[in-house]
Amino acid sequence: MNDDAVVVLVDHAEGAARPTSLELLTLARRLGRDVHAVWIGSTPPVDVLAAHGAGTVHRVDVEGADPGLTASVVDALQAVLGDVGASLLLVASTFEGREAAARLAVRTGAGVVTGASSVAFEDGRWVARKSVLAGSWDTACAATGPLAVVAVAPHAVRAEALPDPAPARVVERTVAASAAARAVTVVSRAHRPTGDRPPLAEAEVVVVGGRGVDGDFSGVEALADVLGAAVGATRVATDEGWIGHEAQVGQTGVTISPRLYVGVGVSGAVHHRGGMDAAGTVVAINNDPDAPIFEFADYGVVGDLGEVLPALTAALRARR
Numbered sequence: 001m002n003d004d005a006v007v008v009l010v011d012h013a014e015g016a017a018r019p020t021s022l023e024l025l026t027l028a029r030r031l032g033r034d035v036h037a038v039w040i041g042s043t044p045p046v047d048v049l050a051a052h053g054a055g056t057v058h059r060v061d062v063e064g065a066d067p068g069l070t071a072s073v074v075d076a077l078q079a080v081l082g083d084v085g086a087s088l089l090l091v092a093s094t095f096e097g098r099e100a101a102a103r104l105a106v107r108t109g110a111g112v113v114t115g116a117s118s119v120a121f122e123d124g125r126w127v128a129r130k131s132v133l134a135g136s137w138d139t140a141c142a143a144t145g146p147l148a149v150v151a152v153a154p155h156a157v158r159a160e161a162l163p164d165p166a167p168a169r170v171v172e173r174t175v176a177a178s179a180a181a182r183a184v185t186v187v188s189r190a191h192r193p194t195g196d197r198p199p200l201a202e203a204e205v206v207v208v209g210g211r212g213v214d215g216d217f218s219g220v221e222a223l224a225d226v227l228g229a230a231v232g233a234t235r236v237a238t239d240e241g242w243i244g245h246e247a248q249v250g251q252t253g254v255t256i257s258p259r260l261y262v263g264v265g266v267s268g269a270v271h272h273r274g275g276m277d278a279a280g281t282v283v284a285i286n287n288d289p290d291a292p293i294f295e296f297a298d299y300g301v302v303g304d305l306g307e308v309l310p311a312l313t314a315a316l317r318a319r320r
């Protein structure tokens with residue numbers, strides 16, 4: 001295996017690389033290795049990928065199956081990894097990224113670490129670090145096999161473009177779809193509009209509403225909009241039907257790692273914390289000074305959210 005090459009899966013939408021993928025390229029570049037970006041589909045923004053660290057862009061068509069299927073993504077990754085021989089693959093730790101990582105590992109015997117906050121080459125192997133058990137332990141994990149697949153938490157690094165990047169080499173590839181990919185036909189696809197808010201799993205700022213909002217998410221949404229944030233919820237709020245289940249953050253919901261998390265009427269139960277313990281700065285608004293969330297919040301406001309939320313939102317709006 002080639003320890004001098006790193007392969008990065010680039011997620012994209014409407015012709016643009018997703019911000020999480022630019023973070024991965026930045027991380028890969030800082031490892032000081034040859035960075036191979038994998039772009040499945042047409043017209044990659046080669047200059048943008050090169051500016052963030054890609055030395056080679058592999059533009060891949062998957063023949064005989066829908067390219068959006070995870071099995072197709074794995075077909076493409078397997079082909080590129082086979083040619084490059086890299087010992088490290090980086091994907092984003094999103095639902096899609098983790099599924100691709102797991103399928104690839106089943107096929108190749110690779111070791112997988114998800115939700116990683118960093119990765120480094122130590123003593124001849126790739127070591128990924130992550131916090132576990134609701135943030136109470138930091139762990140370092142290394143793959144025992146020749147290929148390490150690391151799913152990196154969104155916002156673990158800040159995407160940074162090089163001021164004077166070298167141009168990237170483009171390699172065109174056509175990969176035959178595997179039986180797993182060909183077994184599925186995509187009948188239709190419908191985009192579910194999320195308004196102007198960023199996707200929850202990738203958002204830099206997330207405002208979460210809990211039981212304390214008592215069915216009314218309007219204050220949470222107003223604060224989210226002034227912060228350019230995504231809206232999340234606890235399981236209590238989604239079970240009550242106050243907001244869709246896709247907004248649930250936690251052990252049985254979406255895992256988030258925003259730079260800023262604001263919990264509004266959220267107690268900070270361990271099952272919720274398990275999905276947000278990689279958040280950078282945690283702010284809690286709760287009327288119970290003994291709520292568990294204050295044990296791990298960086299900033300807390302003890303008060304009724306009906307008073308605190310409008311005041312905070314107005315103050316932030318006034319500063320814009």
Ligand SMILES: Cc1cc2nc3c(=O)[nH]c(=O)nc-3n(C[C@H](O)[C@H](O)[C@H](O)COP(=O)(O)OP(=O)(O)OC[C@H]3O[C@@H](n4cnc5c(N)ncnc54)[C@H](O)[C@@H]3O)c2cc1C
Pocket residue numbers: 209210211212213233234235236237248249250251252253264265266267268269270271272275285286287288291303304305306
């Ligand atoms: C197997 C399993 C999996 C689970 N998975 C998840 C998961 O993925 N995600 C998840 O979130 N939960 C999950 N749960 C549930 C979890 O254990 C908690 O019950 C849940 O997170 C609590 O939600 P909450 O904070 O909204 O409610 P509560 O714990 O009831 O807290 C509400 C908070 O709001 C405050 N409050 C009330 N009124 C106001 C007000 N007017 N102003 C300010 N503050 C106020 C209260 O002081 C309280 O601290 C899971 C549970 C199990 C058993």
